Amino acid sequence: MVKALRAFVAAAAAIMAMAAPQRALATFPDLMKRLPADTNAVFVFNFDAIMKSPLGLQMDWASKWSDAYENGPVPFPAGTSRAVVGAYFVPAIKDSNWKIAMMDMTQPIDLPVIARAEGGYPDRMWDKDAVVSPQGAFFIKVAPDVLAAMEPANRPYALKWIRESAQGAGPTSPFLQGLVIGMGARSQIAMGIDTNGMFSAPTVRRNMAIAPFASLGEKADLDMWSNLLASMQDIKINITITDKINAKLSVDFGMDMAVMATKGKPLFMEIMDRAGLSIPDVADWTASVDGKTFIAEGTLTPQSMRMLLQVIGMPSPSMTTTVEAESNDPKVIGPVSKRYFRTISDSIDQFRSKSGGNYQGAKTWLIREAQRIERLPILNVDPELVAWGGEIANRLRQVGANFAYDEQSNTAKVMNVQSAGSYDFSYNGGNGYWGSGNGFNTSGTWGRGTQQNLEWQRQRSQIYEQSKADSIKKAMDIFGNIGSTRDQMRAKMVEKYKMEF
Numbered sequence: 001m002v003k004a005l006r007a008f009v010a011a012a013a014a015i016m017a018m019a020a021p022q023r024a025l026a027t028f029p030d031l032m033k034r035l036p037a038d039t040n041a042v043f044v045f046n047f048d049a050i051m052k053s054p055l056g057l058q059m060d061w062a063s064k065w066s067d068a069y070e071n072g073p074v075p076f077p078a079g080t081s082r083a084v085v086g087a088y089f090v091p092a093i094k095d096s097n098w099k100i101a102m103m104d105m106t107q108p109i110d111l112p113v114i115a116r117a118e119g120g121y122p123d124r125m126w127d128k129d130a131v132v133s134p135q136g137a138f139f140i141k142v143a144p145d146v147l148a149a150m151e152p153a154n155r156p157y158a159l160k161w162i163r164e165s166a167q168g169a170g171p172t173s174p175f176l177q178g179l180v181i182g183m184g185a186r187s188q189i190a191m192g193i194d195t196n197g198m199f200s201a202p203t204v205r206r207n208m209a210i211a212p213f214a215s216l217g218e219k220a221d222l223d224m225w226s227n228l229l230a231s232m233q234d235i236k237i238n239i240t241i242t243d244k245i246n247a248k249l250s251v252d253f254g255m256d257m258a259v260m261a262t263k264g265k266p267l268f269m270e271i272m273d274r275a276g277l278s279i280p281d282v283a284d285w286t287a288s289v290d291g292k293t294f295i296a297e298g299t300l301t302p303q304s305m306r307m308l309l310q311v312i313g314m315p316s317p318s319m320t321t322t323v324e325a326e327s328n329d330p331k332v333i334g335p336v337s338k339r340y341f342r343t344i345s346d347s348i349d350q351f352r353s354k355s356g357g358n359y360q361g362a363k364t365w366l367i368r369e370a371q372r373i374e375r376l377p378i379l380n381v382d383p384e385l386v387a388w389g390g391e392i393a394n395r396l397r398q399v400g401a402n403f404a405y406d407e408q409s410n411t412a413k414v415m416n417v418q419s420a421g422s423y424d425f426s427y428n429g430g431n432g433y434w435g436s437g438n439g440f441n442t443s444g445t446w447g448r449g450t451q452q453n454l455e456w457q458r459q460r461s462q463i464y465e466q467s468k469a470d471s472i473k474k475a476m477d478i479f480g481n482i483g484s485t486r487d488q489m490r491a492k493m494v495e496k497y498k499m500e501f
Helices: 002-019 028-032 047-051 054-058 061-066 111-118 155-165 174-181 201-210 222-230 260-274 280-284 302-309 330-354 363-374 383-415 451-497
Strands: 041-046 080-090 095-105 121-125 128-133 137-143 146-151 189-194 232-241 245-253 286-290 293-300 425-427 433-435
Touching (some): 028 080, 028 095, 028 174, 047 054, 047 061, 054 232, 111 128, 174 189, 201 222, 245 260, 245 302, 260 280, 260 286, 260 293, 280 293, 330 383, 330 451, 383 451
Antiparallel strands (some): 041 189, 080 095, 128 137, 245 293, 425 433
């Protein structure tokens, strides 16, 4: 009788558990509404759909995602169901003033555990509990199941944002609102930047004159191209994962851009290359024009997708529910150190092979990868290996910094070359900016298309290409040195722990 009663109670409990309401996932619009009003860039992720995609299952992304050392598919902590990241992008610095990630979590948000794992400390911001991370970020519990990550750790701005986010208005950009609201249950990744009014034709034209785009040809109409590029309204990338990774880029302009049908793809690749955001896979994409929209689409390798998502550059909090104890046991340190070594080794190979030697085009990824290495957990990793990892991160940063410095130096050199046709810009009604074409001395003697002007352009291009070649040589020297230190470190670790690294 007692056994029967116990069985009945157990069965009733099981039925009640099944009947109990499940936690409702935060919708993408819900997460978006917590972002600042001046957000001009948004990144949206559906992690459940990503992990359950045919490719995700084939590559066992869920398992790799849960291991902080693995080169997982997404730069967010395991246990995130959905995420919306907002940023305020500033073209002049090719980065953002701030980034805020809103993450709906499927596991408990234990801030004390996060603080211990991060080596940070707890804080209270307005009416929210938070963790201050030595990564230069805040992790804030904004709702029972919603964790926010904010970078940089600007406390006054964080307090202002938390107070304003209670109103739930979100970004004012209709484009970004539409992008987030359009994310369905099966949608996986979407990225958008509202570029409306972000660029001016005079600035674009000046930059194009300083460093001519090879993709536009020697006699490019800079007035037309500067007007076109300055009319850019928004940029959107949708990523759909089936048994492969399909990507589609859409760029909307405010004026006719039929010329982009032939010039769009090579120009886009050259712009990405100069920004340090080059992705080799784009070379195999197809390009087309639909009205005032430029479209490029194709596939990405998992490595290229991870590189693309690194543009977010968000710190990822450790969400482990238990904090491992420090150990001096070689049987513990060896395997952990092996994972640490292999993760950094994969980063090195990523730029030695998959970038095709285009270190300048990958300078943004180099800096992002240096950040990722610096954020790897180091508990129970061999101290000598940790020091080596820090040195590798420093050298990756050095390559990126060298290119940034060389670009500034190159600009100064180019500016010393006689101006390639100085144009005064005026505003022509609703047609945008246009150049008067009066030439350098305003008399028309050195106008666009003259032999003298073409010679100036050739000199500028020569300076630019020579500077690029010099920078690449420096990068190759640094990577050659990295390769030799890796071989030495690997030999040391194999000898020390008697296991293959």
